[in-house]
Amino acid sequence: MKARVYVMLKNGVLDPQGEAVRHALGTLGFDGVEGVRQGKVIELDLAAGTSEATIEQMCEKLLANTVIESYRIEVL
């Protein structure tokens, strides 16, 4: 089985990289880009039957730093 974990900076945490991307899009002439947030996608190749609770532990212990990041799990 496969799962995908999306890690994003929490709402309210300033994302300077996203802001830099937003500026660059403006420079390229793309008007109306009001905000950009940049995150990570982590794809996991897992043994069949791995529970979502286990994936959640992986996120809590390593994949995300929950001080500043939130995560979302998608089992594929």
Added chain:
Amino acid sequence: MRAAVIVFPGSNCDRDMAVALRAAGADVQMVWHKDASLPEGIDLVAVPGGFSFGDYLRCGAIAAQSPICQAVVGHAARGGYVLGVCNGFQVLTETGLLPGALMRNANLKFVCKTTDLKVETSASAFTEGYNAGDTVGFPVAHHDGNYTVDDATLTALRGEDRIAFTYGDNPNGSIAGIAGVLSENRRVLGMMPHPERAVDEGHGGTDGQALFRGLIGQLATA
């Protein structure tokens, strides 16, 4: 006084740290990240700067899961002293020994220069060699030194006098200009600037000597 300097793949300030500790009178051993325990009788663990594990995933995240870090957490839990500098500070926040997190610098630039720091408290073994309010010059060299904590933690850090150093010019966007913080028992210090790069006339400044001498002096008499 016995000190251990942890070495991860990608550490690059480990030898500088050992030199600074030895110059201040410590007996220093280098400890590899795969070791599951610290040598007997260690008083201080220093987690040095560098780019442990290539900064993969997040700075310090992989190092924080290494076998030796469990031993470092145990050492701190027993009341042992820990100093984390630069990447070492990032590792200590990732292990949970210190609150908060270090994010990409607000201006997105790698900052490498000597910064003026204000000593915010002299009430710790690390800072007792200074007076609160002193200005010291330590080099910084990092891309991810933008310290952040939530409001409640910031209030606690202030209330408990746990902010050790603040920046004069805040080169990375850190909340409240914080450059270094202490643990609740004041025996764990994490800081982005490099005191070990300010201990020899050849470094261009020796403001870091008081940190190492004070620390080792206190631990030697403890």
